[in-house]
Amino acid sequence: MYVYDELDRGLVEDRVEEFRDQVRRRISGELTEEQFRPLRLMNGLYLQLHAYMLRVAVPYGVLSSVQMRKLARIARVYDRGYGHFTTRQNIQFNWPKLEETPDLLAELAEVEMHAIQTSGNCIRNTTADQFAGAAADELEDPRIWCEIIRQWSTFHPEFTFLPRKFKIAVTGAVSDRAAIKVHDIGIVLVQGETGETGFEIWAGGGLGRTPMIAKKIRDFLPAADLLSYLEAMLRVYNRFGRRDNKYKARIKILVHEIGADTYRDAVEAEWADIRHGALALPDQEIRRIRDAFAPPAFAALPVSSTGFEARKFEDRAFARWVATNVRRHKAPGYAIANISLKPVGGIPGDATAEQMDAVAGYADRWSFGEIRVAHEQNLVLPHVRQDDLYDLWLALGSVELDTPNIGTIGDIIACPGMDYCSLATARSIPVAQQISERFADLDRLHDIGSVSLNISGCINACGHHHVGNIGILGVDKKGEEFYQITLGGQADENAAIGRIIGPGFPADEIVGAIETIIETYLSVRQDGEAFIATLNRLGQTPFKEKLYGTA
Amino acid sequence: MALLKNGRLIQDRWTTVDTLTDALKPGGVLVPLDLWLAERETLRGKSAVGVILPNDADLSALADDYERIAAIVLTFPSMVDGRAFSQARLIRERFGFDGEIRARGPVIADQYLYLLRCGVDAVEVPDDTNVETWSHNARRFSTVYQPAADDRIPAYRRRHLGIQTAIAS
Numbered sequence: 001m002y003v004y005d006e007l008d009r010g011l012v013e014d015r016v017e018e019f020r021d022q023v024r025r026r027i028s029g030e031l032t033e034e035q036f037r038p039l040r041l042m043n044g045l046y047l048q049l050h051a052y053m054l055r056v057a058v059p060y061g062v063l064s065s066v067q068m069r070k071l072a073r074i075a076r077v078y079d080r081g082y083g084h085f086t087t088r089q090n091i092q093f094n095w096p097k098l099e100e101t102p103d104l105l106a107e108l109a110e111v112e113m114h115a116i117q118t119s120g121n122c123i124r125n126t127t128a129d130q131f132a133g134a135a136a137d138e139l140e141d142p143r144i145w146c147e148i149i150r151q152w153s154t155f156h157p158e159f160t161f162l163p164r165k166f167k168i169a170v171t172g173a174v175s176d177r178a179a180i181k182v183h184d185i186g187i188v189l190v191q192g193e194t195g196e197t198g199f200e201i202w203a204g205g206g207l208g209r210t211p212m213i214a215k216k217i218r219d220f221l222p223a224a225d226l227l228s229y230l231e232a233m234l235r236v237y238n239r240f241g242r243r244d245n246k247y248k249a250r251i252k253i254l255v256h257e258i259g260a261d262t263y264r265d266a267v268e269a270e271w272a273d274i275r276h277g278a279l280a281l282p283d284q285e286i287r288r289i290r291d292a293f294a295p296p297a298f299a300a301l302p303v304s305s306t307g308f309e310a311r312k313f314e315d316r317a318f319a320r321w322v323a324t325n326v327r328r329h330k331a332p333g334y335a336i337a338n339i340s341l342k343p344v345g346g347i348p349g350d351a352t353a354e355q356m357d358a359v360a361g362y363a364d365r366w367s368f369g370e371i372r373v374a375h376e377q378n379l380v381l382p383h384v385r386q387d388d389l390y391d392l393w394l395a396l397g398s399v400e401l402d403t404p405n406i407g408t409i410g411d412i413i414a415c416p417g418m419d420y421c422s423l424a425t426a427r428s429i430p431v432a433q434q435i436s437e438r439f440a441d442l443d444r445l446h447d448i449g450s451v452s453l454n455i456s457g458c459i460n461a462c463g464h465h466h467v468g469n470i471g472i473l474g475v476d477k478k479g480e481e482f483y484q485i486t487l488g489g490q491a492d493e494n495a496a497i498g499r500i501i502g503p504g505f506p507a508d509e510i511v512g513a514i515e516t517i518i519e520t521y522l523s524v525r526q527d528g529e530a531f532i533a534t535l536n537r538l539g540q541t542p543f544k545e546k547l548y549g550t551a
Numbered sequence: 552m553a554l555l556k557n558g559r560l561i562q563d564r565w566t567t568v569d570t571l572t573d574a575l576k577p578g579g580v581l582v583p584l585d586l587w588l589a590e591r592e593t594l595r596g597k598s599a600v601g602v603i604l605p606n607d608a609d610l611s612a613l614a615d616d617y618e619r620i621a622a623i624v625l626t627f628p629s630m631v632d633g634r635a636f637s638q639a640r641l642i643r644e645r646f647g648f649d650g651e652i653r654a655r656g657p658v659i660a661d662q663y664l665y666l667l668r669c670g671v672d673a674v675e676v677p678d679d680t681n682v683e684t685w686s687h688n689a690r691r692f693s694t695v696y697q698p699a700a701d702d703r704i705p706a707y708r709r710r711h712l713g714i715q716t717a718i719a720s
Binding site: 039151235243 | 638640710
């Protein structure tokens with residue numbers, strides 16, 4: 001993991017004092033709410049339905065056990081004993097008091113954490129593959145480049161008042177788990193002709209009211225040019241992105257309106273002028289950061305463990321958890337263990353302080369002290385010995401974190417919805433809870449297999465419904481909550497926007513409608529065919545007929 | 552309005568005008584870009600002319616003029632419209648302008664560091680501005696992570712300069 005040096009530490013401490021001063025000036029009236037608003041947002045502090053909400057950055061989803069324990073403490077002291085992991089790999093606390101937030105930030109700074117740029121019209125937390133440094137299909141660890149981007153984008157003097165928020169995602173693997181094609185900028189690590197690291201660059205993806213898949217802007221960008229190219233991309237956006245309408249201010253609209261070719265030409269022209277300037281990264285710095293992400297000291301182990309195989313044979317429940325929650329690791333004898341934060345009937349992404357402390361302990365014991373946050377709102381222990389998986393699974397069970405549903409219909413992404421959010425037009429959490437209860441039977445859940453179901457409580461699409469295989473959008477129709485279903489969305493390397501299947505359903509019918517869709521899939525699927533493959537083979541017709549009748 | 556420059560609140564000696572007649576009167580004048588473009592042959596004869604740029608102005612329209620202009624006023628229609636931050640950097644870094652670049656609009660002390668880093672060296676502020684708040688904000692951060700129009704050395708270079716240099720900077 002990256003460890004702060006005195007420069008990083010000083011900067012975060014300076015930030016705490018800056019925010020303390022801003023809160024003081026707000027309380028004294030020296031700053032108006034209008035002036036304070038963009039400042040507090042750039043520090044992740046929202047005014048929600050009931051109270052302030054503080055979003056803490058988890059850079060590219062990487063946490064140490066020490067940091068996780070601090071989050072647990074913050075949940076206890078400043079919140080009501082829990083935190084909420086988000087689709088941007090961050091964590092939110094729903095109940096801090098304004099006057100306490102500077103102290104909260106000071107506590108975070110002690111463990112090299114902060115809330116910098118977790119909101120506001122600036123470059124947000126750079127997100128990455130949650131299996132970075134562990135995945136079997138990885139070309140190179142994306143965290144190296146995420147950290148470089150994190151530093152460059154922090155308090156960038158030119159890009160702190162952009163037309164709108166700006167999100168960058170990086171993946172270094174064949175399977176895209178970072179959803180790079182629905183980000184403002186998506187970066188894919190690739191190898192050049194002589195094996196050198198470089199990047200494929202995408203731009204203009206995004207969800208929200210106008211979902212769009214990113215366009216490829218460059219096939220290959222040499223590694224040392226990363227920051228100058230990003231600066232050129234951001235500068236073109238900052239100067240020419242729309243500011244007349246906040247819903248048309250994201251870069252996706254700019255790229256769409258002027259066309260990817262025109263955008264690319266503008267970026268390349270800008271880049272030609274700055275490419276050889278001060279942004280070229282010194283080799284020593286790339287090396288320093290690369291060293292920080294050197295793999296932990298993996299033991300030399302056989303590819304598979306006979307003890308582990310025997311456990312799976314003996315204990316069906318364990319085998320089931322392994323089948324859904326464990327993924328292949330690049331190091332022989334190791335595995336990636338996913339921890340579902342989607343218990344049946346629970347709130348997607350919520351974890352109690354006790355659970356956070358427990359996970360920190362398991363990470364110390366079994367995963368080199370490392371934890372990841374996945375954008376699907378789950379946690380990950382990235383480096384677990386296969387031999388330790390059984391003990392880990394038992395331990396997870398003791399804190400109700402052993403739900404075997406990763407990648408299934410129980411693994412729902414949901415925004416906070418009308419229960420917390422002032423923008424929402426419908427509730428999301430109760431719908432997620434009811435669906436997970438309807439599909440609680442594990443045999444059935446596993447028979448259904450891999451399917452993503454995402455729920456948003458308004459058209460701003462924080463629950464990423466557009467890219468769920470099944471998407472649910474809650475809308476308000478004359479004071480009544482209605483839920484619109486989209487099918488066919490994907491957030492991976494085959495990114496696609498789901499299409500609306502037909503008229504929406506009232507709250508008491510939406511769960512039944514989802515069940516109809518799943519039953520239809522089960523009746524028409526071919527052997528071993530996942531939901532999305534069946535849908536892509538047959539189209540929406542069979543589902544539509546079952547939902548709305550053939551007339 | 553007063554002018555905040557070099558850490559001090561000073562009286563603004565420049566007058567904003569919008570006709571050629573007024574522009575040709577004695578004293579420093581700030582003229583809209585359109586007026587400058589229409590009358591630049593005449594205005595070039597005058598020593599103290601500054602140009603007010605809208606924040607969507609094409610900066611290359613002034614490519615031949617930067618050496619002759621004494622000041623440039625960048626426009627912030629609101630504190631969150633950040634287009635002029637890019638303009639400031641381009642005017643300093645690409646066009647090599649070394650006159651005064653001032654910010655006009657409702658920018659606040661918390662943006663001062665960003666303004667300075669992008670090359671703005673003067674800000675139009677209310678007369679009762681607390682200079683200490685602004686100066687303090689300008690000095691707040693011990694580290695910068697990226698190069699800009701100022702001479703601060705970004706962390707990724709400082710780290711590899713050796714300890715002595717790091718302390719000196």
